[in-house]
Amino acid sequence: MERFVNQTIIDDARVIRDQHFPDETLKECQAILNQNPKLIQVLSDPTKRTKAKTNVIEQIFPKEIVPTFSVLCRHGRFKDIQKILETCDNLAEIEAGTGHGTLWYAGEKPAEKPLEQLVFDKFGVRNIKWKVVQDSSLIGGFRIRIRDFVYDHSVAGSFKELNALIKTHKRR
Secondary structure, eight states, X not given: OOOOOOHHHHHHHHHHHHTTOOHXXXXXXXXXXXXXXXXXXXXXXXXXXXXXXXXXXXXXXXXXXXXXXXXXXXXXXXXXXXXXXXXXXXXXXXXXXXXXXXXXXXXXXXXXXXXXXXXXXXXXXXXXXXXXXXXXXXXXXXXXXXXXXEEEEEHHHHHHHHHHHHHHHHHO
């Protein structure tokens, strides 16, 4: 299952999106980071001087993003840069009304049209790119995840919810 993203990462991603960097610039930054995994470690090291980190950023990254990356370094948030850039991609999908989702199902796969309508009604998202997983532990039904939201319409989820209600009732 994908991990949840904390609010600071979302806020940093929004700041980057609000600066309207070209998509190519952000993709270039992601490629640089993927090709140089130790770079994040170096630029996140609190024992390194900020000026030295800024010099490295100036030499490696596109010039328009240097001030933003320098601020992230100065505030100790460069360690999350890959998550921040990934969240930028997710925000762009949200703005476009598209996104990625995961569908877990037991038994028969749910019909696409009603599922698409459910996702639009619940999350306001169309054109989902699905990762589909058959999961017999759900017993029946399905569970979907869009962004950080989970909609559980499975038998196992219903049992879990019922069990929680019973425990709450017993405590009273």
